[in-house]
Amino acid sequence: MNIIARQSPAPGHLENQTKAAWSVTAIAMFIVFSIFLAMGILGVVMRLNQGRWLALDPARFYSIMTLHGLLMTGGLFIAALYGAWYVLVRRTGMRAHAGIMAFMLLASVLGVAGVVIGTTIGKYAPGWYMLYPIPFLHPTWPSWSVGMVTSALLLIGLAWTGVLFSIFRSLGEQYGYKNLLGWQYFTSTEPRVKIRPIVLITMICLIDGTVAMLSGATFLIQYLIQWLDPAVQYNVLMEKNLIFIFGHTFTNLTLYFLVGIIYELMPRFTGRPWKTNRIVVVAWNTTMIFILLAYFHHLYMDFVQSESLQYLGEIFSYASAIPATVVTIFGLIAQIYRLGAKRWKFVPATFSLGALGWVIGGFAAIVDATITNNFVLHNTLWVPAHFHTYYLEGLFLWILGFTFYLVGSRAERLAKSALAFMVVAGYGFLSMFYLGGEWSVPRRYSDYISTPFPSHILSWHGELTAQIGAVLGALFLLGFLLYLVSLGFVQRQHVTELSLPEDDAKACMVPGE
Amino acid sequence: MTTELKAGLATLIAVVAIVLIAFFLWHSSRRKSATPKEDHKRIYELRIIYFFILTVGLAATLGATLQRLPYPSYRSNPAAAIIVKVTGSDWLWTFQILKEPQKGTYSKAKTYNRLILPSDQLVEFQVTSADVNHGFGLYNKAGVLLGQTQAMPGFVNRLYFHFPKPGTYYVLCLEYCGVGHQLMHAEINVK
Numbered sequence: 076m077n078i079i080a081r082q083s084p085a086p087g088h089l090e091n092q093t094k095a096a097w098s099v100t101a102i103a104m105f106i107v108f109s110i111f112l113a114m115g116i117l118g119v120v121m122r123l124n125q126g127r128w129l130a131l132d133p134a135r136f137y138s139i140m141t142l143h144g145l146l147m148t149g150g151l152f153i154a155a156l157y158g159a160w161y162v163l164v165r166r167t168g169m170r171a172h173a174g175i176m177a178f179m180l181l182a183s184v185l186g187v188a189g190v191v192i193g194t195t196i197g198k199y200a201p202g203w204y205m206l207y208p209i210p211f212l213h214p215t216w217p218s219w220s221v222g223m224v225t226s227a228l229l230l231i232g233l234a235w236t237g238v239l240f241s242i243f244r245s246l247g248e249q250y251g252y253k254n255l256l257g258w259q260y261f262t263s264t265e266p267r268v269k270i271r272p273i274v275l276i277t278m279i280c281l282i283d284g285t286v287a288m289l290s291g292a293t294f295l296i297q298y299l300i301q302w303l304d305p306a307v308q309y310n311v312l313m314e315k316n317l318i319f320i321f322g323h324t325f326t327n328l329t330l331y332f333l334v335g336i337i338y339e340l341m342p343r344f345t346g347r348p349w350k351t352n353r354i355v356v357v358a359w360n361t362t363m364i365f366i367l368l369a370y371f372h373h374l375y376m377d378f379v380q381s382e383s384l385q386y387l388g389e390i391f392s393y394a395s396a397i398p399a400t401v402v403t404i405f406g407l408i409a410q411i412y413r414l415g416a417k418r419w420k421f422v423p424a425t426f427s428l429g430a431l432g433w434v435i436g437g438f439a440a441i442v443d444a445t446i447t448n449n450f451v452l453h454n455t456l457w458v459p460a461h462f463h464t465y466y467l468e469g470l471f472l473w474i475l476g477f478t479f480y481l482v483g484s485r486a487e488r489l490a491k492s493a494l495a496f497m498v499v500a501g502y503g504f505l506s507m508f509y510l511g512g513e514w515s516v517p518r519r520y521s522d523y524i525s526t527p528f529p530s531h532i533l534s535w536h537g538e539l540t541a542q543i544g545a546v547l548g549a550l551f552l553l554g555f556l557l558y559l560v561s562l563g564f565v566q567r568q569h570v571t572e573l574s575l576p577e578d579d580a581k582a583c584m585v586p587g588e
Numbered sequence: 589m590t591t592e593l594k595a596g597l598a599t600l601i602a603v604v605a606i607v608l609i610a611f612f613l614w615h616s617s618r619r620k621s622a623t624p625k626e627d628h629k630r631i632y633e634l635r636i637i638y639f640f641i642l643t644v645g646l647a648a649t650l651g652a653t654l655q656r657l658p659y660p661s662y663r664s665n666p667a668a669a670i671i672v673k674v675t676g677s678d679w680l681w682t683f684q685i686l687k688e689p690q691k692g693t694y695s696k697a698k699t700y701n702r703l704i705l706p707s708d709q710l711v712e713f714q715v716t717s718a719d720v721n722h723g724f725g726l727y728n729k730a731g732v733l734l735g736q737t738q739a740m741p742g743f744v745n746r747l748y749f750h751f752p753k754p755g756t757y758y759v760l761c762l763e764y765c766g767v768g769h770q771l772m773h774a775e776i777n778v779k
Contacts, residue, residue, distance in 0.1 A: 133767045202764045209720040376738045378745035393646040405635040415620025431610050438602045442595045450658045451591045451733045454762040513596040515733035520770040527773045532731035
């Protein structure tokens with residue numbers, strides 16, 4: 076027996092809780108895809124406005140920008156969080172706590188509604204990371220919108236913290252709390268309690284996620300206090316640090332929750348095992364530290380920040396590239412090299428192409444995380460270029476693959492056509508951001524009409540890249556619609572499929588779904 | 589070659605290399621391996637080589653790039669000939685020369701969105717903000733970003749810059765600061 080399950084519930088219970096987890100996750104994915112579609116359309120609207128094909132009031136543009144940023148990052152995090160939870164429940168048999176998860180999802184939806192009301196009716200527009208003190212020093216949005224969006228975000232953060240702790244408790248009960256970081260692999264290559272990579276990676280995410288949520292909750296509570304008592308003031312540099320510990324870690328964890336899913340599901344399609352060993356344990360434990368320390372790269376242009384921290388920012392940004400690519404990407408290569416797959420299935424195709432987007436976006440991130448480059452790239456379009464790469468062509472493709480697996484769609488050809496569409500249009504869309512970054516075009520401008528350059532070089536560059544980007548972004552969304560259609564061709568769900576800890580090795584050898 | 593261009597070229601080369609590797613993997617996946625265990629052994633040998641190359645490569649890049657940081661303490665001679673206080677506020681730039689140069693033409697009084705400086709002298713911009721965060725982005729006439737620092741309320745960021753020859757330069761706000769963010773720019777005439 077490879078793994079000792081601490082509590083082995085009856086198979087009937089496992090079946091029921093997997094069904095409940097399936098329902099909650101399916102609802103979560105429905106919500107996330109609705110958010111993605113709506114926010115994707117708003118993204119295209121912003122590029123149209125920057126390209127002068129629309130003429131929005133700047134106050135409206137920036138409230139859309141804020142809404143787009145908050146709901147895209149938040150929505151995709153929900154997909155990653157609930158996806159990882161579902162795969163853990165289905166494949167390890169850990170306790171689901173589906174009621175808690177459903178309640179937390181409801182709380183998140185309420186929070187999302189608060190954000191939507193605050194940014195649409197209130198035109199609240201401080202940007203998604205609402206750099207202090209902009210929420211409080213602006214005449215164009217009413218005070219109630221500050222309170223509403225801050226409270227809504229706090230509610231969402233509390234709900235997610237509840238989810239993190241619920242998963243932590245389930246994993247602890249299943250494997251023993253002291254085994255979750257995989258340190259038992261250092262004392263023996265065949266430890267008594269083995270853990271799957273998804274368990275290890277999720278545990279790393281839970282620890283860093285708690286740090287991120289604490290830091291996010293700190294600045295949001297501070298904001299609420301200042302909203303109630305405007306005489307209260309905070310240190311701007313301290314707030315920036317808190318905001319970026321949260322924002323940077325949160326974004327990375329969205330990726331890593333999904334990476335855990337790939338470690339778990341890819342072997343289902345290749346028939347090749349992908350297991351935890353010492354190297355995997357070292358890689359992910361170091362990643363846990365590196366993520367937290369790399370966030371300093373967001374403050375390179377704050378020259379008053381201690382220079383030793385700027386150094387750390389560059390060193391740990393570089394360091395964080397090593398374990399992730401060395402272990403995960405080579406693990407993935409081992410999964411697919413000479414597989415004999417005459418035709419790729421949709422799910423492994425999205426996992427592999429998503430990994431490609433992750434690596435490309437990661438490289439562009441490293442370029443920008445180099446202080447000398449950041450000096451001329453920071454807050455140009457290079458920034459949305461790199462994070463849209465690992466969001467749109469990275470983790471979003473993973474979410475598409477996971478959801479296809481979740482619903483058990485049979486429409487392989489249609490989904491693959493949609494994927495091809497999204498990859499071609501998506502990289503075209505991204506290349507316009509990169510080109511804009513190359514041309515020093517500032518990001519977060521409602522339009523480029525009034526830039527002061529003779530013959531409007533920057534305006535022309537900004538508008539041209541926005542116009543082409545808008546068309547390609549719209550095509551990407553068409554591909555996404557096509558994918559949504561493919562989800563309609565569902566076969567009868569086999570939610571009873573469980574891989575209990577005892578049959579870990581056997582489960583990994585099942586050739587395909 | 590500007591830094592942006594170098595960064596863009598490096599990214600382009602990396603992307604082409606990554607895509608070629610991905611294509612090779614996709615192509616190779618069509619054939620089924622007759623010796624999967626040996627393949628895996630080779631892949632993991634390759635992983636060790638990749639690990640060392642990546643680590644050494646990144647360490648070398650770190651060593652090279654951490655020598656040339658834009659921070660004041662990295663300048664061998666930080667004594668500037670001119671000190672200009674720059675204050676960002678919604679949505680304009682205010683300039684005030686705190687230390688006047690020995691020679692050349694320059695703005696004598698406090699100015700808004702416009703500044704005159706002499707060329708070929710080291711300028712220290714002491715950048716701050718009167719309200720929210722702004723970004724002091726220095727552009728040349730061709731629209732190329734030459735450097736930047738944040739303008740933060742309650743803090744002063746010191747940016748050193750040397751304008752080698754006369755010409756027109758521009759300041760654009762590079763940190764989102766509200767509905768007038770895209771309008772917040774200034775002109776620096778270097779005589």
